Amino acid sequence: MPASDQAPHTPSPQGRAQHPDSSPSAERPKPLHLALNSVFERVRSLKDGEVASYIPELARENPDQMGIALASVRGTTHEMGDSAAEFTIQSVSKPFVFALALEQLGLAEVTTHVGLEPSGEPFNAISLEEASGRPLNPMINAGAIVTTSLITGDTAADKFEVIRRGLSAFAGRTLTVDEAVFESEVETGDRNRALAYLAKSAGTLASSAEVATRAYFRQCAMGVNARDLAIMAATLAGGGVNPITRERVVSENVARWTMAVMTSCGMYDASGEWLVRVGLPAKSGVGGGIVALQPEQFGIGTFSPRLNDRGNSVRGVAMLEELSQRFGLHMLEHRAEPLSPIGEISRAGDSADDDVSAHLRGDLKFGDAEHVLTELLPELESGGTLTLDFGAVTRVGAPAARLFRWAEAGARPTDAGKRRLVLHDPEHVLGD
């Protein structure tokens, strides 16, 4: 296991940018390395918090370890410190198992068993809604155990195998169980058993309490490192596609639902403050790991075993807070004026009723379509033909495409039979 206090810039796999298509180059400038290092150095001196000991085996972890990894949705990874050190995933598994359950059963079925509301309570709270018997959300233990019970399989071993394969697909490598941590939680996990029995009696657990808790304990004892967590998070950020293996692990809808629950509930009773200060969907675990992500951009994994009183890694929280604030990563950060989706506009002549052609560009979303149509449809009032040229457009989201099609249908042909709004789409980015 690498020493935690080693200089992060020591030549080693740590602190290197890695791209799937090229070998790391010592000469290449590494701005991301400098960014991670600036955060790493500020947080390194923090010694607050305690390593979790309610699962006795976790108390054996070296408390000084500290690692961070960032994986972009394009498949580049950057790592620093103890990013290759293995620890148990614990509660960081919860959003990924929730995603697997959603993929199998859909949102409607899953939410008859577990709710989507932040509990504002600690991770091990006795949380069941009065009327429905559902745990409040899948990020707290009660909800996570119910989620695990929903996974296909009659036995704990069958369920766990589905989970192991699914989480391995998220990480892009085969993950295995730390048997000592698993046994330690089996011996001491009575509170979780109690939560499972309560959910069973309320009718929301989908298996026996024994099967659900055993599969859940194994899920929590899976070994990962910060790099795995970054790639798992990047898979969600990329809409369900693993950025390294390019495997689709879950659908875009499932990735979005999962990120939404991480946003509202991922940091337990610290979720509201986290959303204000850091503003990234995240999930923590008592093994010392945290995953965070910026949708469509990247995933981050941090590791440092000392925890605060909410069960979140002290240095992990500090690293993410620092990163977010220094580099403006908050997902609600106001962005500078984006590139206009309207490029060059050409007119056939000088008169207002001449035909107009507008070249669109970029990745067009609903708001871009709204902007294009609001800006350009008035051209139709003067009587010429307006051509929207999609030749330089890389992608059109389905809602944007629908707006363009409605505009096309609404702009009737002239008496001369000339179409007044033409969608010129040589690359078929609008779909059918």
Ligand code: DON
């Ligand atoms: O169920 C438990 O208590 C542990 N296996 C996981 C809890 C956990 O990671 C809470 N997160 N910060």
